[in-house]
Amino acid sequence: MPNKYGVFAIALVVPLALGVALSARQAPADAALLAKAKAIHEKAITLDTHVDIGGADYATEKLDPGGPTSRKCDLPKMKAGGLDGVFLAAYVGQRPDLTAAGFKPAYNQAIAGLEAINRLTKMHPELCELGRSPADVERIAKTGKRVILAGVENGYPMGDDLANLKAFYDLGTRYMTLVHGSHNQLADSSGPAEPMHNGLSELGKKTVAEMNRLGMMVDLSHASAKSYWDAIATSKAPIIESHSGCKALSPNGRNLDDDQLKALAKNGGVIQIVALAAYLKAEPPERTAAIQALRTELGMGGRGGGGGRGAGGQSAQARGGTPPTPLTPEQQADADKRRAAYQERLKEIDAKYPFQSATLKDFVDHIDYAVKMAGIDHVGIGTDFDGGGGIPGFNDHSEALNVTVELVKRGYTEQQITKIWGGNLLRVWRDVEKAAKK
Numbered sequence: 363m364p365n366k367y368g369v370f371a372i373a374l375v376v377p378l379a380l381g382v383a384l385s386a387r388q389a390p391a392d393a394a395l396l397a398k399a400k401a402i403h404e405k406a407i408t409l410d411t412h413v414d415i416g417g418a419d420y421a422t423e424k425l426d427p428g429g430p431t432s433r434k435c436d437l438p439k440m441k442a443g444g445l446d447g448v449f450l451a452a453y454v455g456q457r458p459d460l461t462a463a464g465f466k467p468a469y470n471q472a473i474a475g476l477e478a479i480n481r482l483t484k485m486h487p488e489l490c491e492l493g494r495s496p497a498d499v500e501r502i503a504k505t506g507k508r509v510i511l512a513g514v515e516n517g518y519p520m521g522d523d524l525a526n527l528k529a530f531y532d533l534g535t536r537y538m539t540l541v542h543g544s545h546n547q548l549a550d551s552s553g554p555a556e557p558m559h560n561g562l563s564e565l566g567k568k569t570v571a572e573m574n575r576l577g578m579m580v581d582l583s584h585a586s587a588k589s590y591w592d593a594i595a596t597s598k599a600p601i602i603e604s605h606s607g608c609k610a611l612s613p614n615g616r617n618l619d620d621d622q623l624k625a626l627a628k629n630g631g632v633i634q635i636v637a638l639a640a641y642l643k644a645e646p647p648e649r650t651a652a653i654q655a656l657r658t659e660l661g662m663g664g665r666g667g668g669g670g671r672g673a674g675g676q677s678a679q680a681r682g683g684t685p686p687t688p689l690t691p692e693q694q695a696d697a698d699k700r701r702a703a704y705q706e707r708l709k710e711i712d713a714k715y716p717f718q719s720a721t722l723k724d725f726v727d728h729i730d731y732a733v734k735m736a737g738i739d740h741v742g743i744g745t746d747f748d749g750g751g752g753i754p755g756f757n758d759h760s761e762a763l764n765v766t767v768e769l770v771k772r773g774y775t776e777q778q779i780t781k782i783w784g785g786n787l788l789r790v791w792r793d794v795e796k797a798a799k800k
């Protein structure tokens with residue numbers, strides 16, 4: 363039977379069998395259900411709207427995502443999991459100063475990231491191609507190649523010059539996340555407790571208008587609730603949340619509350635559910651406090667953002683930051699001793715405040731909840747792989763089929779699953795293109 367893989371259909375049987383084996387280990391699914399999920403998964407255009415690329419080595423001989431890597435997203439893993447396309451994000455961290463001195467190097471970093479994304483498609487033209495429109499996505503997916511798409515995470519590198527948006531656009535950028543973990547010149551973040559602009563700044567509003575004009579999706583992941591509402595009021599096209607969760611299930615500051623989710627239906631936008639454990643499931647506060655107290659007692663410092671043990675969060679290193687200086691043998695022995703004591707005492711905390719970090723089931727619970735609040739036309743998937751995302755059952759792209767299996771198990775139809783895996787995002791993108799042409 364002809365499908366989107368065309369002549370590549372046979373080549374896909376083996377990689378997909380890998381996904382089946384993984385899902386079968388996760389939870390035994392009967393053969394009929396699995397066959398149904400596989401058929402839906404192969405036919406749908408499957409997109410992930412948020413994966414990080416990391417540092418300057420990306421798409422060079424040192425780090426070639428065209429072959430197998432230790433990353434959660436590379437072209438072989440995408441193919442094995444039947445994932446058609448991915449938005450790779452050129453993430454730029456920001457400095458506290460919102461001035462030209464900070465903006466200039468950040469702009470250069472964003473351009474370097476976008477060039478790396480373009481370079482990947484030039485290194486492997488037989489395996490992937492850069493998509494610049496929804497029509498491109500559909501055309502490229504049909505050829506059996508992976509669709510590479512570009513986003514910029516954080517508006518900081520744009521500085522105060524709207525013309526920089528055009529430079530991002532010309533390198534393929536089709537969404538920009540207005541703000542990251544700190545307030546910037548465009549918008550308030552969900553990170554700090556105190557607002558800076560009380561939502562979008564005047565420049566932020568002009569930025570949204572310019573993105574509308576260019577046909578670039580406005581991404582509100584990481585933004586404060588007020589920034590979200592301001593963006594919805596300002597944008598003449600639907601908005602996106604490229605990697606977020608539902609606050610009712612996990613009270614993380616960057617997840618959407620029920621009113622925000624309901625507003626997506628009217629706006630026409632989409633929330634792409636994130637697969638980062640700490641955003642999906644909150645650790646009991648008593649447990650967090652007990653672990654922090656123990657770490658302080660042992661002189662171990664903070665835990666660095668994650669909710670589970672080692673899961674979630676984004677380390678400076680994962681983000682391409684400076685690695686720590688090596689320890690002396692004495693320091694190493696001391697650190698090992700403390701670590702052992704920590705592991706031992708952690709058992710007491712585990713017994714008193716048991717906590718199971720988020721899994722595939724929690725991820726799909728967020729999809730269910732968002733569908734209930736916003737409607738089936740306003741929910742998608744944005745993992746945050748290689749930026750802290752990844753959960754048991756959906757820990758890299760080779761496991762993408764597991765999501766479809768779980769959706770089928772929960773009674774979602776083929777049409778609904780096709781919308782979640784990419785149909786909704788493509789609709790929003792088309793609306794953004796239409797608004798730009800007006």
Ligand SMILES: [Zn+2]
Binds near residue numbers: 584
């Ligand atoms: Zn992010």
